[in-house]
Amino acid sequence: MEVDVSKFDIDAPRWDQNTFIGRLKHFFNITDPRTVVVSEQELDKAKLLVEACRAGGSPPGTSIEQLHYAKKLYDSAFHPDTGDKMNLIGRMSFQVPGGMAITGCMLQFYRTVPAVVFWQWVNQSFNAHL
Numbered sequence: 001m002e003v004d005v006s007k008f009d010i011d012a013p014r015w016d017q018n019t020f021i022g023r024l025k026h027f028f029n030i031t032d033p034r035t036v037v038v039s040e041q042e043l044d045k046a047k048l049l050v051e052a053c054r055a056g057g058s059p060p061g062t063s064i065e066q067l068h069y070a071k072k073l074y075d076s077a078f079h080p081d082t083g084d085k086m087n088l089i090g091r092m093s094f095q096v097p098g099g100m101a102i103t104g105c106m107l108q109f110y111r112t113v114p115a116v117v118f119w120q121w122v123n124q125s126f127n128a129h130l
Contacts, residue, residue, distance in 0.1 A: 010053040035076045035093040046073035090129055
C-alpha cells in the first residue's frame with residue numbers, strides 16, 4: 001500500500017505512549033539488538049527515507065511498514081539531536097549485547113583487585129556513554 005505522506009507523521013509514536021504496553025513496545029523497538037548488524041548503507045538509506053518523509057515526500061511504492069522500519073533504524077543508530085550516525089558502542093541497539101558482554105567479563109574476572117577495578121571502570125564508562 002502506497003503511503004499518503006500528507007496523512008502519515010513519521011515522528012508520531014507508533015504505539016500509545018500513555019500506556020505501559022505502548023512504552024514497552026517502543027523501548028523494545030529501539031533497543032532491538034538485530035539492528036546492530038544492519039549495514040551502513042542500509043542505515044544511510046533509512047535516514048534518507050525518514051528525511052524525505054519529514055520533507056513531505058517518499059519514493060513511489062513506499063509502504064507504511066517500510067517507513068516504520070526506516071524510522072526504527074534511524075532511531076536506533078542516529079543521534080536524536082544532531083542526526084549524526086553514532087558509533088556502534090553508543091547505539092541504543094548495542095546496549096543489551098554490550099551490557100551482557102561486560103557483565104559476563106565482570107563475573108568471570110573477579111579474582112584480583114586490578115581486574116575488578118578495570119571491569120568496574122569499563123562498566124561505568126559504558127553506562128556513562130549513554
